[in-house]
Amino acid sequence: MKKPLYTLILLALLMTACGMAAPAATPTPTELILPTATPPPLPQTQTPTLTPTATPSYPPEGYGPSNFPTDVDPLTGLKVTxxxxxxxxxxxxxxxNLPRYVRPQWGLSLADIVYEYxxxxxTTRFIALFYGQDAEMVGPIRSARxxxxxIIRGYKAAFAFGSAYVVEMNRLLNAEFANRLVLEGASSPLTRYDPNGxxxxxxxxxxxxxxxxxxxxENGRQNLDGMSFKLDPQAGGQAVSHIYARYSAAIYNRWDYDPTTGKYLRFSDTVDDVDNHNEQYAQLTDRLTNQPIAFDNVVVLFVxxxxxxxxxxxxxxxDILFSGLGTG
Structure with missing residues (x-):
């Protein structure tokens, strides 16, 4: 018998237009805690410097959910180089995302959207979407779920993965997108990299x-209509300075809002926290770019x-049910 339970998916949008400018009246920052005990005070940590970037010229009406200009990424709402x-x-x-020695990963800072589930x-893993810019190296690549x-179906994407358990592989191979699945092989672009054994x-x-x-x-432009983007935050919202998400004693993380850059910075677990009272974090960076993992928007979905x-x-x-209405 299938047993339903409710948990969360973190959806991080790296380069979206929302949240780049402050509203006229800034609410008092708060913390969003999901679902975990009251977190300890934030430790003082040495973090890489994230350089602020100029806010691009943006139409007040925004972009989307359809009729995107040819040079605007429909997954971010921003013009591409x-x-x-x-x-x-x-x-x-x-x-x-685990074991911890796989961190920092390669290429996450260059993705348009990253799902963690x-x-x-x-444990959790990431599925990262690359569209508006390329990354010379992404990984470590692991198995599908x-x-x-x-994600493949919703974004009409090609999918690179390491393997899958038999029932999960069967669902992938029997889907209409089976020809867009890319695994390791003789002619595959997936390669082995062994810097530390x-x-x-x-x-x-x-x-x-x-x-x-x-x-x-067929690898041409796809119809990716659906998302809307505006530069100014939605009226009536509440500012959030920290987001905490705890999946288990081994996987917990937080996002700290950086008002200088207008981005949320990712901090990940460094030790197991069995009793909920010893959470320890380190800032997550990108091994490819040596930049902090920083996102303009972090969306939490309860599914x-x-x-x-x-x-x-x-x-x-x-099996995560990802259709219909829900809470976010």
Missing amino acids: NPALLERRPLAIKVS YTEEG FFDVN TNDLVVNTADLSAFITQKGI THEVYSTDSHGNKIY
């Missing part, structure tokens, strides 16, 4: 897109997770 990149499919890439045994189907699987997004085209798969079955090791396999 190279509009030719928008004449292709988005690229979805599965990225590891629960997998099993108290049922949830990834929603970890034998990581990585990919260059430009090579990944070219590979899709070489396979004869139903159903136990679909168990794998050969007894781990629960979850």
Whole structure:
């Protein structure tokens, strides 16, 4: 019998237009805590410097949800440096988050959108969408889960991943997008990189897109209408200075708002916290760019997770229901 439970998905939008300018009246900052015990005071930590960038000229009516200009990324609402990149499919890439030695990962700071979601045994993984800019290296790439189907289908993306358990692989291979799945192989753009004896699987997004085209798969601009973007925050909102999300004793994180840059900075767990009283964090950076992981918007979605079955090791396999109405 399937057992529904409710948990959260973190959706981080790296380069969206919202939140780049302060409203006329700034509310008192608060903390958003999801779902965890009251967090300890924030420690003093040494963090990389994130350089503020100039706010681009932006129409007051914003962009979207349709009729985006040809040089505006419909996943971010911002003009791109190279509009030719928008004449292709988005690229979805599965990225590891545990064990902790996989951090910092490569390429996350260059993604348009990153989803973090629960997998099993108290862990999470990322699925990152690259569209408006390329990354020379993304990884470490890991295995797929049922949830990834929603992202591939919703964004009409090609999908690079490491493997999948048999029931999850069957769902991927039997989907209408099966020809857009990219695994490691003789002619694959996915390669091994072994700087510290970890034998990581990585990919260059430009090579990944070219590979899709070489396979004869339609790789032109897709209809990605649906999102709306405005520069000014929505009236009546409440400013949030910290967001805490706890998945388990092994995976917990927080996002700190940086008023200088208008971005949320990611801090991740550094030790297991079994009793909820010893959370310790380090700022997450990008191993490719050496820049902090910083997002203009962080969206938290509460969705139903159903136990679909168990794998050969007894781990629960979850099916995340990602359609219909819900709380965010």
